[in-house]
Amino acid sequence: MxxxxxxxxxxLAVAGCASTGNAPPLATVDRVDLDRYAGQWYVIxxxxxxxxxxxxxxxAIYRLRDDGRMDDIYLYRKGDFDAPERSLEGIAxxxxxxxxxxxxxxxxxxxxxxxxxxxxxxxxxWTLVGHPSRKYAWIMARxxxxxxxxxxxxxxxxxxxxxxxxxxxKVPQFPEQVGQPGFQ
Numbered sequence: 001m002x003x004x005x006x007x008x009x010x011x012l013a014v015a016g017c018a019s020t021g022n023a024p025p026l027a028t029v030d031r032v033d034l035d036r037y038a039g040q041w042y043v044i045x046x047x048x049x050x051x052x053x054x055x056x057x058x059x060a061i062y063r064l065r066d067d068g069r070m071d072d073i074y075l076y077r078k079g080d081f082d083a084p085e086r087s088l089e090g091i092a093x094x095x096x097x098x099x100x101x102x103x104x105x106x107x108x109x110x111x112x113x114x115x116x117x118x119x120x121x122x123x124x125x126w127t128l129v130g131h132p133s134r135k136y137a138w139i140m141a142r143x144x145x146x147x148x149x150x151x152x153x154x155x156x157x158x159x160x161x162x163x164x165x166x167x168x169x170k171v172p173q174f175p176e177q178v179g180q181p182g183f184q
Contacts (some may be wrong), residue, residue, distance in 0.1 A: 021120055026132040026161065029120045032060070036124045038062045038070070038115075041140035042152065044126075044167045048184055049136060054079055054171040055184075060140065062092065069093040080174045106180035119157055127156060134163045144173035 007052040033159050043058035052058060055076040072090040076084040087128040089153035090107035092115065103115040126141040139146075139154050169184040170177070177183050 021035065024162070026116050026118065026134070028099055028116050028118055028129060029097070030099060030101075032100040032117050033071070033124075034064060034100050037100075037120075037127075038064050039133065040143075040175055041127065041142065042144045043138060043171045044144075044146050044173075045139040045164075045170045046142050047137050047167045047170050052171075054077070054184065056081055056083075056084070056178065058171045058173075059144075070103075072107075074107075080178065081172075118161055119154070126154065127148065128157060128161075130161065130163060132160070134161075137163045137168060139168065 061073040070092040072092040096102035101117040104112040129138040
C-alpha cells in the first residue's frame with residue numbers, strides 16, 4: 001500500500017509535465033518509417049527528470065503491434081551497473097499519421113506524454129526526441145557509444161530547435177562512464 005501514494009505522486013507530476021506552456025510549435029522530421037525505427041535505442045543523453053535521473057544502461061525498445069500501436073519498453077539499472085536490470089513497459093501510438101513523427105506514450109493509465117521525433121539520421125542510427133514544452137529531450141542511438149563530434153552536432157541541433165542543450169546529461173552505458181564529467 002505504501003507504493004500507491006508514490007505512484008499517484010509520480011502520475012500527477014507526469015500530468016503536470018504534459019503542458020506545453022507558451023513554447024512555439026515544435027517541428028518534427030517529415031517522415032518516419034516505423035518499421036525502420038522499431039527496435040532498440042540506447043539513451044545517450046537526456047534532460048534528467050525524476051523517471052530517468054540516476055539510471056544507467058538506459059535503452060528503449062519499440063515493437064510494432066498488430067493493433068497499430070507500439071510497445072515502448074524502457075530498460076535500465078538504477079544507480080549502478082551491479083543493480084538488477086529493471087523494465088518499464090508502456091504503449092505508444094502515432095498521432096500524426098502523415099509523418100509518423102508525433103506520438104503519444106503511456107506508461108501509467110490514463111496519463112500520456114508527447115513524443116516528437118525532431119531529427120533522425122537517414123540510416124536510422126541516431127534520433128533526437130523532444131517534448132513540445134522543450135523541457136524534455138533525448139539523444140538516442142543504435143549503438144551505446146557515440147562519437148563526440150556527432151554528440152556536439154546533435155546538441156547544436158537541439159539548440160536550433162530552442163531546447164536548452166546545456167541541460168542534457170549523458171547516460172552512462174558503460175561502468176567507466178559513471179561519475180565522469182557530463183554524465184548523470
